[in-house]
Amino acid sequence: MIQTIQLVPAYEEELIYKAICASLDALGIEKELRPDFKVVIKPNLVMAKSPDTPATTHPLVVKSVARWLKEHGITHITLAESSGGLYNAEHMKSVYQVCGMKTLAPLVTLNMDFSAKTVNCPEGFANHSFHIITPIAEADYIINICKLKTHAMTGYSGGIKNLFGVIPGLEKPQMHYRWPEIEDFSRMLVELSEIVAPQLTVIDAIDAMEGNGPTGGTSHPLHMLLAAKDLYTQDYFAAGLMGLDPMKIVMIRQAVQKGLAKPDEITLVGDDIPESLTPFQVPDTQNLNFTGNVPGFLQKPVVWFLKKVLKSYPQLDKKRCVGCGKCAESCPAHIIRIKNQKAVFQKRGCISCFCCQEMCPMKAISVKKAL
Numbered sequence: 001m002i003q004t005i006q007l008v009p010a011y012e013e014e015l016i017y018k019a020i021c022a023s024l025d026a027l028g029i030e031k032e033l034r035p036d037f038k039v040v041i042k043p044n045l046v047m048a049k050s051p052d053t054p055a056t057t058h059p060l061v062v063k064s065v066a067r068w069l070k071e072h073g074i075t076h077i078t079l080a081e082s083s084g085g086l087y088n089a090e091h092m093k094s095v096y097q098v099c100g101m102k103t104l105a106p107l108v109t110l111n112m113d114f115s116a117k118t119v120n121c122p123e124g125f126a127n128h129s130f131h132i133i134t135p136i137a138e139a140d141y142i143i144n145i146c147k148l149k150t151h152a153m154t155g156y157s158g159g160i161k162n163l164f165g166v167i168p169g170l171e172k173p174q175m176h177y178r179w180p181e182i183e184d185f186s187r188m189l190v191e192l193s194e195i196v197a198p199q200l201t202v203i204d205a206i207d208a209m210e211g212n213g214p215t216g217g218t219s220h221p222l223h224m225l226l227a228a229k230d231l232y233t234q235d236y237f238a239a240g241l242m243g244l245d246p247m248k249i250v251m252i253r254q255a256v257q258k259g260l261a262k263p264d265e266i267t268l269v270g271d272d273i274p275e276s277l278t279p280f281q282v283p284d285t286q287n288l289n290f291t292g293n294v295p296g297f298l299q300k301p302v303v304w305f306l307k308k309v310l311k312s313y314p315q316l317d318k319k320r321c322v323g324c325g326k327c328a329e330s331c332p333a334h335i336i337r338i339k340n341q342k343a344v345f346q347k348r349g350c351i352s353c354f355c356c357q358e359m360c361p362m363k364a365i366s367v368k369k370a371l
């Protein structure tokens with residue numbers, strides 16, 4: 001598996017373009033494309049955030065990929081994403097604007113078709129079909145361009161996690177509700193990735209996010225662009241660059257167990273990995289595993305007890321809350337109300353998915369442990 005690494009010191013178009021050309025040429029992408037292909041770029045536009053924050057894919061990375069495509073004869077290039085919150089014209093216009101994607105027109109068509117299609121997943125563990133946004137379902141070639149981040153629920157967000165954004169709008173919180181346990185949710189993500197099967201995944205890690213990602217963390221630049229055809233092995237590799245243990249990220253461990261990620265087969269192409277990398281700060285939600293030395297027969301009750309006492313809940317900073325209701329809109333358990341222009345959380349029923357924290361534009365929600 002070829003994994004490209006290009007060092008890019010800053011978000012400057014010509015530097016990024018040069019890095020994208022080197023990566024896509026090394027991967028032989030030109031041979032896979034035909035001029036009549038409908039190519040769809042799937043960025044990470046989790047919410048309407050300025051590209052200056054490391055929450056979303058930077059528009060210059062998308063632009064550089066689109067420029068490369070155009071120069072290789074591709075004319076049908078669409079950018080498609082379903083952000084957190086509603087999936088409609090009003091919401092997505094605002095997301096495109098704030099995330100800097102409007103600057104890509106006319107090179108890239110910003111998707112305004114808000115329909116979705118059902119695609120079969122016959123081998124799914126609980127889900128025998130997925131409802132995904134139409135441009136992705138109809139694409140001839142999918143380029144997944146994600147942002148490298150830590151993530152409150154999954155620990156890590158890269159190529160696999162980015163594909164959750166093909167699920168339309170508020171169907172995403174419903175899926176959190178259906179699979180509240182990390183093992184099940186991760187299995188669903190891996191199956192969704194197999195169904196979407198992007199031909200190429202680029203990771204924007206020029207700036208990346210640490211701490212309370214995917215939206216409330218802080219900047220941790222790696223000054224790198226990564227690219228690979230195999231998104232699973234690339235996620236394993238990228239998590240390692242962040243100082244995370246890839247086998248402790250459930251979706252990556254599952255991808256390895258399924259034979260999708262093959263960390264022993266990585267061939268690095270491009271720049272050397274700098275020696276100065278420092279580990280990423282993990283999200284507050286990350287629980288410690290105290291069960292390593294507990295005898296096998298006691299593991300289940302100990303895990304049950306620890307889950308109770310270490311369970312994380314959202315905590316509101318009332319001073320920051322402006323009562324916008326975005327948290328309530330995306331709470332799959334419907335336990336948030338807006339009262340006197342402030343969010344009010346009911347603890348009972350909370351599944352600790354942190355969709356509320358992810359969607360809060362004011363960083364008003366932090367994580368509190370039950371104990």
Ligand code: SF4
Pocket residue numbers: 316320321322323324325326327328338342343359360361362363364365
């Ligand atoms: S907590 Fe955040 S998302 Fe919820 S109402 Fe307050 S500001 Fe809006």
Ligand code: SF4
Pocket residue numbers: 314330331332333334335336345349350351352353354355356357
């Ligand atoms: S309150 Fe927040 S963490 Fe709890 S279920 Fe709702 S969205 Fe998830």
